Amino acid sequence: MSVSFNNISKQFFKNSINIHLNGETNILFNDAKLLASNQSVFFKDTIYVGNTSTFAKLLTNFKENTFVLINDNKMCFSNLTSYGLNIIELKSSEDIFEIFNKTSDLFKENTIENQNTSVLLKSAFSGKGIDGIIEVAASLLNNPLIFVDSNYKVLAHSDIKYITDPLWLENLKNRYCTYDFIAGAKKLKSVQKSIKEDHVFEVMTNSSTCLALLSRVVIDGKHIGTIILLACRKSYSIADKDLLSLTSKIFGEEMKKNNLYRNADNLAYSELIYDVLNDKISSSKVLKDRMKSADIILSETLASFAIDISKYKFIKKYHNYLNDNLSLYFPISNTVYYKDCVIIICDYDKFNVTTKKFDDFKIFLKDNALKAGMSKCFTDVLSFKKYYKQCLSALKIGEVIAPENSCTLYSDIQFYDLISLTCNQIDYREFYHPSLVKLMQYDNKNNSDLFNTLYIYLKNNQHLLKSSSELFIHRNTMSYRIKKIFQLVDIDLSCSETVFNLMLSYKIIAYLKLF
Template sequence: MTIKLRQIYNSLINYSPTIFSKNSEDQILFETELLTNNIGTIEKNILYVGKASLFNKKLGEISEGNFLIEKDEEIKDDFIGKDLNIIVIPPVQDLNLLFHEVKNLFVKDFIILDSSAILLDALIKNRGVKYIVNVGSEILDNPVILIDTGYKILAHSDMKMITEPFWIRNINMGYCSYEFISEVKKIRAVQKSPNSNEPFQVICSGSPIRKLVSKVLIDSNVVGYVIALECNEKFNDNTYRIVKLLSNVVSEELKKNDVYRNLNGIMYENLIVDLIEGNVKDNKTLDERMKSAQCNFGHNLQLLILDISNYNSTNNPANFLKQSLDNILPNHKSLFYKNNILILLDFKDDSSLSDKAQESLKNFIKENNIILWVSDIFENILEIGHFYRQGIDTLKLIYDLDLEGNVFFYEDLKFYHLLNKTGLDKDLLNFCNDGLFKIIQYDEDNNTEYYKTLKTYIEEDRNAVQSANKLFIHRNTMNYRLDKIRKIGNLNLDNGEEIFKITMSIKILEYLLSTENLKLPILYKY
């Protein structure tokens, strides 16, 4: 139980106090006692409450201490020069009543200290935000509700404690209706709420029950709200302090979640996360949530996933990455989710990004060593979770296959993704072209590079000149190698169907090599 001298002074403001502080108004106090004739040794961390007349008599025996003095007579100047902190108030009707009022401050502080210990224990137990909210509700003896900035219900105390019909409806839906949010935003207390987690009181016209609200902050960003309802116990000074404490503990718990730790308090971010995680499944719910988030989605959408695991932020200012992307793509929505940056492109009437934006994005991606995955175009925002999972799967394949470059379109990776989804790695060789294996075996036996030559020839769209340049060989050498490839593998390189089979086989071999389900040493050098 510790209180600072300044807190005592502030609590007595109605008594018109005066303070004389020799050392510090931040002096820590553990307890309070009455100043009596038979008082023993004056303790440094105890506040003594008494009359000036008795204080004057004892002043010769006192060299240090903290005192709350009722001025029933003038205080002698002898205290000057001593190590004393004195709060002086005018005469009062009942000094004992004043003493008990101050004593209660220490009792309240004990309640807060005890509550802190309980809430911190709840945090340490790692049982989640719902458990913490229930513990907070028990301490307050009032229902508590936790919502995020998208007005989604994250946690709530026992429904039996909640008596407000609209909160019962919100909890049953899992989110607050647009009508509810619209009314809340009209409340002056909400409009004038502090830019901190200091609790503020809210009174709704549709309900007599008072609410105490504290913003949940992570790195100065509002990510949610703790709401206490005055259903059982009347609010008091302790309630404010406990609600603020609860908000701090909830913040620490949410920091464990990558999603909330990296959200910027923008309502659409919460909606996109819920869409990805499948928490919004139908158009009715989507319409409500879009109204709440004050955003809308068109029917020409594309998802970008930026893998920033190799991004070096050492020489860049704080928030450089987000600000740069916002400058390149100012009209699109972005958020940080599970170690990646997600950007939702909503083209509305346009078919694609402008050439300038594409060029700026490609340059930025390359300069900052970022890997960019680009989805196919999709029409329904409810499908974003499907495209997100495609992206995460194929990003892993990009690394497994050790593909060169920084920008990858899903369209170009679909075949690899298909192979990955079959789960038939050991059987995939059965689908490869036999002629290709003959070429691989010939390379192994004769230390030649016909497989690499064929692969390059197909990559260069069967252009012999470009293939020769890429391989740093003469075009005549290239033509000689192509003739040998035709003979060794019995391949018709002018037949489109044959080229398709060879291309498919090469991709299967690359995939199997990347997953280590194929042991062909000759291929590793390619």
């Protein structure tokens, strides 16, 4: 397998006196040979190991070749620039056979590295996800691996039996690093430095018993997690660093399939919401610890929105247009992408239906072909899943009963949601008010509109002028229709119970017609 000149230079960095570059350095070498005194043919893709005393006798045979030479005759290399040679010059005290073996080992190691790379890449296409990839990588590296996100939540790890560090065993048990561990890790200079760099780096904390090798996982320039190699079984090598770096790149590609890591800017907040929605947090204490460790502070009174982006007009919009605009309406809230919706939890008192900002928000939604559902007010984040479902119900039912509205409040449609829970078990026609049934029958027979007239009249709190205006009829016509209704059915609209039962029936009838 091929070895680069850079790798060969690294191998002899401590042994070399100097490196003389007069030819191409981007050549990949396929073989290493000892320099023989009777040799006449030399290949560009072969690196030759020998003494300068032998090299000097064969100088006229060389052209654009590369050598690792032990300077046993104090040779000067300054007059060799015209030959186009690359030479790694070593001390005269070096053993030629030892140097040759080190050179040959590079090709063997490279073969193993390429085989390991091939195995690792195949694991990425196995369909087993990060759990399968991390097991393969740990086997190749002969050390346990742990994958944590940027909030120090454990997302995957290799076989736990090879992990000897008590601190990490505790972290794996909890599936989260402790708050003390997070605080300590963030103070380490090596971790602070790595925030701006993508290379593999070494970490040793005061509380840990194992040296750790870390490689950041990055998606589109955004740090979303870290792969940690614990040197529990053996010390790591340079080749291990390269393989760990490749593993982190493969993890980045694998995690791109997850909308959370591809889209979310605040991963700590997003993961918290995801875990609440997926019933992975069951106690208030765990929730509070999570929020504390991630510096998440929410208001005492909350409301949630689910914005359907399936019909979003993204054409001619700049990148991040939606995020930027949502941050204007919800400056201290974070957006979470979940199942084709943008989820927002905001301060209910500062953003409710009475504010001008809410009106502007609805206009923004309409202009961008967006629809939103808003939950009722709540205080406990642990119960957020219930209010998220309210948002979805508001979206679904609002699209049917009021498709012209860009934002539907759950409080406006909760009755329809209540009916939907039992509509398959109950015949709601049995609950129609008998007066309304009589009006419907009369309308069908006489082609009149008394059923709808009564609804508009009740909706407008029995205000004659408002009702006639909404129906586009004269006030006298409206008055005539109401008198006709009273002649046909015996109802007392001064009785609140009667009005309630009538409106209840209207809602049931509307639901059964629409759904």
